[in-house]
C-alpha cells in the first residue's frame with residue numbers, strides 16, 4: 151500500500167492542514183509520500199520532508215503550479231497516481247477544486263471531506279450540513295479523498311524524508327491566472343486559530359463589526375469569523391464565513407456574537423471544544439449548542455467583556 | 460451561446476433532517492423538496508447572461524425522480540427556455556451525474572455549463588469539476604462573478620484567503636458560490652407560461668453510460684449530540700467560567 155498526500159502550498163510554505171492530512175493517510179496505512187507542487191517552493195518541500203512518518207517528498211516546481219490552477223494541477227496528480235492506492239488532499243478550496251477533476255480523470259468516485267477512517271476502504275463523512283454522518287465503503291481500486299483537516303490531529307515534525315524532483319506535467323493552457331485579492335490580516339488564520347470570535351447580522355454594520363468584534367479578538371489573540379448574513383451584508387470579506395458552505399473550524403473556544411445559529415452556521419463550528427454565545431434573544435438556536443450562553447445586548451456585553459479581560 | 464444548467468431536487472434547506480432508526484439513510488417521506496439553492500443561483504446567472512445578450516438559450520437538466528420536473532419547471536418559470544429530465548429513482552453519484560451530463564453536452568453543444576458548487580444533501584462538491592474533466596474543458600469553480608470577455612470567461616472565485624480571478628477558455632464549466640447573485644422569484648404569469656415550455660423526459664438507459672454506484676452506504680447515523688450548557692448571568696460570570704471551569708482563556 152502507498153498513499154499520496156497532496157500538500158497545501160502557499161507561497162513557499164505548507165499549511166498545517168498538510169500535517170493533518172498525513173494523519174488521515176496514516177490511518178489508511180502503507181507508505182506515505184507527499185507531493186509539493188508550486189513555483190520556487192523548495193522550502194515548502196523541505197518543510198514537508200520533516201513531517202513524521204513520510205517516506206519521500208515529490209517536489210514539482212513549475213510556473214504552471216504557482217496559482218494552483220485546476221487543469222495543470224490535476225494533470226500532474228493523475229500522472230503520479232499510478233504508484234498509489236489512495237490520494238488525499240485537505241478539503242480546503244484548492245482540494246475541493248482539483249481533486250474531483252483528478253477523480254473523474256481516473257474514473258473514480260471521490261470521497262469528500264472525510265472525518266474518520268474506519269478501514270482502508272471505509273470512511274465517514276458529514277452530509278446534510280452535518281445533520282447526519284454517512285459511512286461509505288468504496289469499491290474503486292484507487293481512492294481519491296478530501297479530508298476535513300479539523301477532524302485529524304497534526305502529524306509531528308521529527309521526520310527526515312528524502313526529496314525527489316518530479317517533472318511537471320505540462321499546461322493544457324485552458325486557464326490563466328489574473329489576480330488574487332487576499333484578505334490581509336495579522337490575526338491568526340481562521341481554521342488554525344485556538345480561539346475564534348465570530349460576528350453575525352446582529353452587529354448591524356461593518357463599522358460596528360470592526361468596533362465591537364475586532365478588539366475582543368485582539369485581546370484574545372483570536373481569529374475572526376462571521377455568519378453568512380454578516381458576509382452577505384458586506385460587514386466582512388467572504389473568506390470569514392463559517393459554515394456548511396464556508397469554513398469549518400474547531401477551535402478550543404468559539405464565541406458567537408449576534409449569530410442566531412442556523413444549521414448551516416452550526417455545521418461549521420459545532421465541533422469546537424467550548425462554545426460561547428452572546429445574543430439578546432434567549433430563544434436563539436445557538437444557545438442549544440453553547441456551553442455558556444449570555445442573553446444580553448451585544449453592544450453592551452462585548453465591550454464590557456473586552457475591557458474585563 | 461447556449462447555456463446548460465443542471466438543477467438537483469434536494470430536501471429544502473429549512474428542513475431539519477432526521478436520520479432513520481435503521482441507519483439506512485435520512486427520512487425523506489413527506490418533507491419539502493426544493494431546487495438546490497446553488498442551482499437557483501446558476502439559473503439566475505444564466506438568465507442574466509441571456510438578458511445581457513450574451514446567451515441565447517438556456518436548457519435546464521435534472522437527473523432524478525419523476526417529481527424533479529417540479530424543479531425544472533421552476534427553472535423554466537424563472538426564465539430558462541426548455542428542460543430535460545433524465546428519470547431515475549436510484550441515487551446517482553456525482554461521477555454518474557457527470558457522465559450523464561457529458562452525454563447531454565455532446566447532444567446539446569452548449570458553450571457554458573453552470574452548476575451549483577455543492578448539493579446541500581450529499582455535500583459532495585464534485586459534479587462540476589468532474590464534468591469539466593470528462594469533457595476536457597476548463598473550470599471556474601466557486602464563482603462570485605463571471606464576465607465574458609474576448610471569447611474567454613473571466614471568473615472571480617471565492618478561495619480560502621479571499622478572491623482569485625482567472626480567465627478561462629470557452630467552452631467552460633462554472634460552479635456558483637452564494638454571492639454570485641440573488642436569484643429572482645418566479646412571477647405567477649411566468650409560472651403559468653412555464654407549464655407550456657418544452658420538457659423532454661428521458662430514461663437513464665437512453666444514454667448508455669455506466670452509473671452504478673462506487674460507494675456503498677454502510678450506515679447513516681446521527682452526529683454526536685452537543686448538550687446545551689448553562690446560561691450565565693453576566694460578563695463577570697462568563698469570564699469566571701471560561702477561566703476556572705473551561706480553562707480556555
Ligand SMILES: Cc1cc2nc3c(=O)[nH]c(=O)nc-3n(C[C@H](O)[C@H](O)[C@H](O)COP(=O)(O)OP(=O)(O)OC[C@H]3O[C@@H](n4cnc5c(N)ncnc54)[C@H](O)[C@@H]3O)c2cc1C
Nearest residue numbers: 350351352377378379393394395396408409410415430448
Ligand atoms: C445553501 C445555504 C448555505 C448557507 N451556508 C451558510 C454558511 O456557510 N454559514 C452561515 O453562517 N450561514 C449559511 N447560510 C445562511 C443561514 O441559513 C442563516 O441565514 C445565517 O447563518 C444567519 O446569519 P446570522 O445568524 O448572522 O443572522 P440572523 O439569523 O439574522 O441572526 C442575527 C442574530 O443576532 C441577534 N441580535 C441582533 N441584535 C442583537 C444585539 N444588539 N445584541 C445581541 N444579539 C443581537 C438576533 O437575536 C439574532 O439571533 C446558508 C444558507 C443557505 C440557503
Ligand SMILES: Nc1ncnc2c1ncn2[C@@H]1O[C@H](COP(=O)(O)O)[C@@H](O)[C@H]1O
Nearest residue numbers: 465466522574575577578583584585586
Ligand atoms: N442529480 C442531479 N441532477 C442535476 N444536477 C445535479 C445532480 N446532482 C448534482 N447536480 C449538479 O451538480 C452540483 C454539485 O453537486 P454535488 O457534486 O453533488 O455537490 C449541483 O449543484 C447541481 O448543479
